[in-house]
Amino acid sequence: MQCPKCGFEQNDVRAECGRCGLIFRKYQKKSEVVQPDRNEPVVAEPEPQDIGSFLKQLLFEVQPGINPFYFYGRVLLFIVLLIWGGIFIFSSIESNRAMNSLWHLVNLPFHEAGHIFFRFFGAFMASLGGSLFQLLMPVICAIVLLVKTRDNFGAAVCVWWLGENFMDLAPYINDARALQLPLLGGNTGESSPYGFHDWEYLLTETGWLPYDHFIAHLSYGIGTFCMLLAFAWGGYILFRQHQNLE
Template sequence: MSFAAAVAAKPAARGVVAARCAFLALLAFYSFRILTHPVASNYVGETFLHLVNLPFHEAGHVLFSPFGRFLQVAGGTIMQLLVPAVVAISFYMRKDRYAAAVGIWWLGESMADVAPYADDARAGQLPLLGGVTGSEVEDYHDWEVMLGKLGLLTWDHSIGSFFFVTGGVVMAAAIIWGVMVSFRQPEAD
């Protein structure tokens, strides 16, 4: 459905398109706010969605604990990224493309949320769960542990930047796809 067709559509269909686009505009604004702050500022870690991502991150440590220390530590980030990916795939399989786009956006936001943590691996200055920083407690900062074991600790800023930039690209692509889906099939999805 083109923009002109959406305008000429039934009022209910126009309302669906308008509501979807309004929500996508909110996600675009949220994305813009996240992406216009430096990774090291941890702005994304102070947002509402960080509190949504955090339980999945912590659950990942528990779920991956039977597989050794490295995977227990990595499990936090794995779960934090896996849950929105599974949500997106689930909606896509149900042919709800708009909801899949929102799920993909969440994956991008979650990637941006991982970025400051990875970026902080050497400095260990971010306040962590438990009220301490990575520099205060040995073997406590996930990314310090992972990158240290892999011999990649000096790559922390590059890895943090990778997560941040990739997260931004994923969020932008998801918003664009969501708008396209909204105008194509406002009633079917």
């Protein structure tokens, strides 16, 4: 055999080179390289996804093979919300359209629960907690639907619900000085046992009571924007889903 280091020819039975003293077994161990299996498929590592691509996928991705039964159910719901939302948008705050609708009964338990949950943070947060929790519920539902179930149409419906909640609060805010709005239990803010309601107290504490009408219209405007956003988002999702029907 030939020494791999110095090239000296020698007997195959030797354990080391007679010229340079290289130990063949140690040399072989060091030079052994594990060759990859060429038949084994190469798995490419996923490229890191930037935040823009992630949000685009989260908000607008549509799965292939949409069930027509579920799709047309969503279309029907979208039409109902479109008509209902249009009625709210073109109604005045003074009409109390949102507060007199079925949705007010949906929102009311969350409003009252908010007073209980936030009472541990003081009187101001206890009063604010009702309205705050009423707004948080559709936001929480939208996040769960987006992240957990990847239901972006359901999240768009929650944005509509968020807008309706802003509209639902607007007459309450608008009544902060007048205190004539009927409250839970049949009283008004003026005739209630404590002589005020949430937003009269909140705006008095912050010094914003003279701006109650402006804040009410701002709340109604935000509600209108949320509904329009929900219509655009939900409509686009339905358009994409129609292209992916089974």
